[in-house]
Amino acid sequence: MATGKSLFSRFRPQAKDTANSGATSVTNSSNIVSLPADATKVTLSTTPRCYRMMLMGAFAAHPGNGLVISVLRRAQVLRDRGNQVEIVAFPFDARYRHSAQTVAKKWKFGETIRLRNPFAELAGDEYNAKAPSVDPLPAGAGWEIVADPADAKNRRAYENGVYRQFIYSDAKTRVVFIDYLDEKSARFKRSWHDNSGRIIKFEYFNAQNKPVNVEYVHNDGSVHLTAKVNEQGKEHHFELSLPDGRTGFFNTLGSLETWWLINFVFGADIWNPVISEYGFRAAVFEEVAKQRKISVAYALHNLHLTAPYSYGSAIKPELVPFFNDIKKYDAVVALTDEQRLDLVRSLDCSDNVFVIPHHFEPQRYASEKAPHSVVMSSRVVRYKGHFDAVSVWPRIVKEFPDAVLHIYGTGPDLEALRKEVNTAGLESSVLLHGFERDIVRKVSEVEIAIFPSQFEGFALSLIESMAAGTVPVAYDFKYGAQAMIEHGVNGFITERSNAVELADSVIYLMKNPKILKSMSDSSKKIVEKYNARRLGDDWIGLFDELECRFESKTNA
Structure with a gap:
């Protein structure tokens, strides 16, 4: 735990000669961190922590975009420094179990990096546990399943010659969802299936073929969570009834996520470091902070400006609410000095904006070009x-x-x-x-x-x-x-x-x-x-600083 003065520089200046400056400089790979003149070294925390990284979207079995890959690499670096890491993806995802198993195996997560999802955990689903396979296809007398000759992913099921189900599968013929049709071949229900074939969610449709209600299915087969769906396709008015007797009503998805974080993720008596990829759930973390000890660093992964993508360009509309409140966050982490300086000049927010670039580890390369x-x-x-x-x-x-x-x-x-x-x-x-x-x-x-x-x-x-x-x-x-x-x-x-x-x-x-x-x-x-040692030092140093600030604020 960090003590005394803050030793983590908010600026990341280029290396320079400080022999006559009255300050001590400590080389941290690519950066020089300027310290007070009476400081002799930076001591980073060696106490193990559990870092929670909050993804914006769902997991992918084979991550291809830079954001997710950078998160996975960061998780490995912090794990290798003796920490626990949990990576949370919030959206409902029928492929969650398969994706989590594949990523954990490929990236060699072991026991110290854990993938989490609120919908899976509320359903009692643990991706590392074996699940028995279930065949979701209709069977028995009178049923016939016909493949679509134009698309192998599509099949149609007929009961006594009447079209009853549309079956959509992935490239390996695993059933993703099944649409149920009435006598007029209109869809009234859809079942979503995980990679074991088990039903994990039902959607119900109105006469205009729009979803109006959903039911989430627990591992034990019961419906443990229901919600309504508005005209924009957003779920709201959640009713929760878990097998252990816990119940709840949540007007919005954000309030459900807040409840899950408080009751499933964050301990009541310890300080929790959080890295949120972007700030779209800032309101959720603000509510969590009322009941749990957390410090949140919001990591920026892309340009925040619109065309022509230059200083002074308007901020992207979806990011405006976040940047309007930028001064109140524990930390905002840019990837480059240039972006940080653009932010502090345009938004006057230097006290809580930091720079931590991604890293890259050498791989096997071709011997000739x-x-x-x-x-x-x-x-x-x-x-x-x-x-x-x-x-x-x-x-x-x-x-x-x-x-x-x-x-x-x-x-x-x-x-x-x-x-x-x-x-x-x-x-x-x-x-x-x-x-x-x-x-x-x-x-x-x-x-x-x-x-x-x-x-x-x-x-x-x-x-x-x-x-x-x-x-x-x-x-x-x-x-x-x-x-x-x-x-x-x-x-x-x-x-x-x-x-x-x-x-x-x-x-x-x-x-x-x-x-x-x-x-x-x-x-x-x-x-x-841009190496692993520098990345680990920077993130650990940042949260040393945030923990120190949290304690100072709490004890004030």
Whole structure:
């Protein structure tokens, strides 16, 4: 536990000479934390804690986005420092059990990292416990199940020739839900099933085919939670009746989540450190704090601004309520100094805004790189800049006819991008590979990585590329390019939206292999700055500070 003065700097300045400054500096990997002149060292807490990380969305069996991956890596780092970690995903998810089992196994969570979900726990479901398989398909005399020849995921069940059920399955034919139909083939009910086949939720529909009521099914087969559904599809007016006799009525989902956190998650007598991914549940934690000892650090994972994504641009509408109250939070954690400084200048909130970047650990890389090769690895959406890259690719191919641009990823604009490539006659030099599970190795096989994004939250893929020695050429987007790339040393930063400068930077590197090699060697040093030790020190140091503040406030 931290004692005495706060030793955790709210600013993360670059390393500098402090020999004559009257202050002592302690190197923490990439950062220098400035301490009072009478301080000799920073002592981070070694007392084990239980860190709770609150996700915005549901789990995925194979996490693909940077936010979830960064949370899982952070959990491992804190676990490896002797702490317990619980990762909470709030939404109801029929795939929760399967996703939790898969993630826990793949990421080697063991007993010290636990995944949690309120709907699963209220239903008495523990993902690590074995569940007997149940066949949810109708069977018996008179029933016939017919597969849809156009889509193997869809099946229809007929009872004595009458269409009664529509069955939707995943790619492995596991039943996800079943729609029940009346005599007029109108849907009146839907059952949701977990990966064992067990029914975990019923939805009931009105004559307009809109859900109006839901029932959640306990492991023992009883209905333990009911709710109404409004015209916007939001559940409300929850009634809880657990097998152990506990009951409750909750007007909103937020009040149900608050009750669950108080009664299932947070102990009554201990201080609880919480990391919330974004601030969409700030009101929930505010209510929890009235009954439990918690300090919440809200982690920002993306740009908070709207177009044109520059200082002074409007805040994203969905984030306005959170940022309106930014001064009252225990901590808000940005990923870069640039974002933090934008926040403190525009919102006057320096006392509780910190900077803790993500980290990346070296992986197995290819031993050689293909000459004149370029790569983009990201979700295929227009703001990522794929169309900018394709528009200037002929400029690169004119100089180097053997040049190849490898694009990995999927997204809503993939087919439009494919059409653009085909229309330009670039099929042989711009290769759309789609999703790639071992993306780091693929990136390591390429000489140059381009990042023509309009904005990023942190660009974890930029660190991945640099760690592999793949030299980055990036637009000067907010946020992350300036934090990771030293222009002309380990990559290039070009004017945002200037695709010609981007292309000329690529051409320059291809024409100068010695410079390319030097930049490649320099880019690999990124792992010295964004490593696990630094990440662990920063988060533990932050909560040392927050615990100290909590105790000071409590004892005041």
